[in-house]
Amino acid sequence: MIQPFLELSYISKAFPTPKGPFVALKDVALKIRKGEFVALLGHSGCGKSTLLNIVAGLSQASAGGVILEGKETDQPGPDRMVVFQNYALLPWLTAYENVFLAVRSTMPGAPESERRSVAERYLALVGLAAKADKRPGEISGGQKQRVSIARALATRPKVLLLDEPFGALDALTREEMQEEVLKIWEADRTTVLMVTHEIDEAILMADRIVMMTNGPAATIGEVFEVPFARPRSRAEILEDPAYYTLRNRILAFLYDRFGEPVLAD
């Protein structure tokens, strides 16, 4: 078999607590092909963000590990760029400077002019060339998200990690951003691992949807292939009978199998 591009090899994660270790993740195993878009879907608190942080190297697995292109990796690095949930833009830098900071640190040897043109190109790619000199406080949530994506892409990562990238946006902006990110992704096909709890977001964007069971000791419950041809559009997916079947299977997983109301909380 061909070596997977990115492999999560039986990752477990336990946090120490005064009452003994709390096992957040247990034996999460997943192989991701190069250029694949994988969505991690699950209820909040199921440890999907923890898993993403482990892949990013921001957090260490208690057991198991992350293998990227055959090499185990446990430190953060620009080959696995993260688009953070709340953008994590530096508010004192302009949109351009935020992107440029990333370019500067990932292209240390390159001449200044080349770095500048890379930063400008990616800012233009997300349609924000006109807002280059604005600070994060002066632009909308959707625009901040675009800067954050431009910053991530500008470092030309091997894997792009999206942590609930549209969670902080209102419903309308969210749909627009999903379509836009999808368009960008369909153009350059970076390998993507995205954490989300929105079913329709996962169906629209991903090649495979990895369902996480509820914590503690969350793991992969089921993996759904998303059968729609690319490029995709929301309207076309609604026309495909497979959409309804897939969606109901996901809902059944979330609410029937792992969503039994815990009445006493």
Added chain:
Amino acid sequence: MAFLEVQNAGKTFTARDGSLYEALKNVNLQIQQGEFVSIIGHSGCGKSTLLNLIAGLGLVTAGRVVVDGVAVSGPGPDRMVAFQNHSLLPWLTVRQNIALAVKAVHKQLDETARGRIVEEHLEMVNLRAAADKKPGQISGGMRQRVGIARALATRPKVLLLDEPFGALDALTRGRLQEQLLKIWEAHRLTVVMVTHDVEEALLLSDRIVMMSNGPAANVAEVMSVELPRPRTRMEVINNPHYYRQRNELLYFLNKAKKAAQGGPAKARPAATERCDLERTALAVGFVPLSDCAPLVIAQEKGFFARHGLQVTLSREPSWKAILEGLVEERLDAAQIVAPMAFAGMLGGAGVPLVASLDLTRNGNAVTLHRRYWDQGVRDREGFARLIKAGGEERRPVLGVVHRSSMHNLLLRDWLAGVGIDPERDVDLVVIPPPQMVANLQAGNIDGYCTGEPWNARAVHEGLGFVPATSLDLWSGHLEKVLGVREAWAAAHPKTHLALVGALIEACRYAADPAHREEVIRLVCAKQYVNADPAYAAMGLSGTYDRGFGAPERLEDFNRFDGWSANPTERLWILTQLARWGMVAFPTRWRTAVERVWRDEPAREACAQLGLAVPPEPVYRPLTLPGGDILDPDDPTGFIERFAIRQSDRTLNAV
């Protein structure tokens, strides 16, 4: 008078600088006691403002709100609001928070009676265990439950919920929705809920009020949720109505969003007006089905352009959307299912339409679930035997694409022909074509009648078989026509003529067997039907696989040729609409049919194009597949001869 009435209510706000903003205008809404009504709309449509008017937290500036016979003049405990941010007092425990509200409202009760009410509601939301904790010590979901318990404990006449679960994560939201559903189903309170979550609205509500965009927002549409109670989430999503209604709501919100972003959602290019046409840039709607070929050909082969038209083809998700598009003047013209031409008589929006060209014939088929095949069903007789024998768990559920579609009329006639009463022996549900296969696969429906590629897809995936195609139902039946608004036709006679001329040429092109491959290729393209030619070609190619083993030659499955040999077929549609109680049969039916079906544009266009001019319509007796004869001199007699039909009442109504 309804329990809660909003009568012509308006709300105008005054800004600091003295300017006025009219948020709501002429809002009318009747809510019955014990009803659960949701309000959805684009953000800023004033849905929370409306809720505030009912709560009395804001007062109407026009019209009035009446609850249980009393006009609302301020807030009161009979209309409790559970706020989005649950507004609990942080220094009191859960029990004390509820007790405070109970004490304030039920002053006449003694201490023990009040205590009982508090405990009862703690129990209701399953918070006994957390009763002595302070709000800061419990989760957001629990706080929201306390908020609801507090609201319920005051025994309000109306419970008002403003995005009650908006701030919670999906799982907690889902659980609380189900809990609220249970509480509501046990107590049947009158509830008005503002939400932006379409699925939440469908799960919980009896009716969903869709608000138009502000300023001067009002009620755009009210949907009755067709899901039986008691409901559970998994049952609801497997109900055949669910995704149709969900998509209708999403479609509405999406339309509102587009309208908010930049004027009305008109897909109309700017064009230099050719001087002899009233208008050259047109938006024409179609539903992506194989028989949309005439429109596709007219566009791709330049027939529209040759007639001086610049057409934008607008791909619509359902026949309902097509009809709305015409009524709302978003579309200038559309390919419509033939009976829809009588929309002006059918109630609802009631805008009169005109059918000015017969575009296609045949093209439909009935698909039944594979299960019936295994039980030996091959045709309608076998289906009827199975139904008569009983032993089925439930009545078979069959999907049709729209109430006023040929599919509905043909399927009903086909069933009734073997003694299956479509009103009593089966359940007919309206489902947009793309959702048919998924519903069949999930077992939500047992069969359907629709166009291609949806029968082909079911056969291809081994989900069902086709006991009858159009050729069995009524070979050569009228199917799709060109529909425009009557007023539009009157205002744009030359444009109308150009449109008809272009489509006549397109139909001739599509009907030529030499162009078959090209037609298939164009129709399957992404912007049109967007389907794998493997099944989309079925029918168009002249080959048809009914799932009986080997594909058959069905040359006439899709027909794009030919004029009405006998205009009595239009009358047939009217008789069937009356037979099933959808219209009252008009005594002066000829006037009604001729107001809708116009032959002059096609005759004139043919003369201009140098083609054979279709003959003047002459109504002659029409022999139907079963051998029945529709005599244009006695249509009511024809209707009355049917053993299976809706009540007689409709026959003599007009």
Added chain:
Amino acid sequence: MTTTNKTVIAPARDEAAGSTPQLKALLERSGTVVLPLVAVAVFLGLWQALSAAGLTGTLPGPLQVVQDVQPLIVGFFNNSENDVGVAWQLAASLQRVAIGYSLAAVVGVAVGILMGSMRPFQLALDPIFQVLRTIPPLAWLPIALAALSQANPSAIFVIFITAVWPIIINTAVGVRSTPQDYRNVASVLKLSKPTYFFEILLPSAASYIFTGLRIAVGLAWLAIVAAEMLTGGVGIGFFIWDSYNSSRMADIILAVLCVGVVGFVLDRTIYYAGRLLVASE
């Protein structure tokens, strides 16, 4: 309710009977100017009345004060040997503050960053600093005089020791509370140490640092007046003490007013400098 509160639009029923919304708006805006003036007038009136009734001891009434301070105002910028104007008194005090405060800022920010970014420093120094910072400024003066044996450096030392604590503590807190998000960005990008320091740590802590600087400048100005009363020489603190000894009550009142105004200006200066330099999210 939440949604309506977000808008700046007030419900129509809020219109008071008879008054148009425009008039209301005008009243609201002019209130911010008129009402404080009214308050001052009432205060002065009360003071004058009490003084006329002979209830204020040797303190003159406002009218008397205005009369008495005429020469001082005329000689505001005088700079002869035995008649140094109030302006120069203030300048002398400001100079001491400037030196002491600048020293405090440099040392405070440096120590603060050290404490914020390295836990051992935090553990070692924090308890000591928590004790030291509660010592009143003037308590340091004898120690300073003993150690430095000169009045001027001692006064500067008092300024320094007063101002340095809030700067250290706020800087340390600011550095420690650099959002995890930004640290994550830095580690994913593998930013070099200097880049991290200048591009992320310092800007992120800037708002805390400026809060510390602002508190410090207020304390420094408080301390200098007190210190100068004890050390003597030129300076506004000594001027006030000297005036008291010579029973020039009106002079004291003028000087106190000046101290207030200067303190206010210093505070605002740091505030606006902070606003200018710290990006708001």
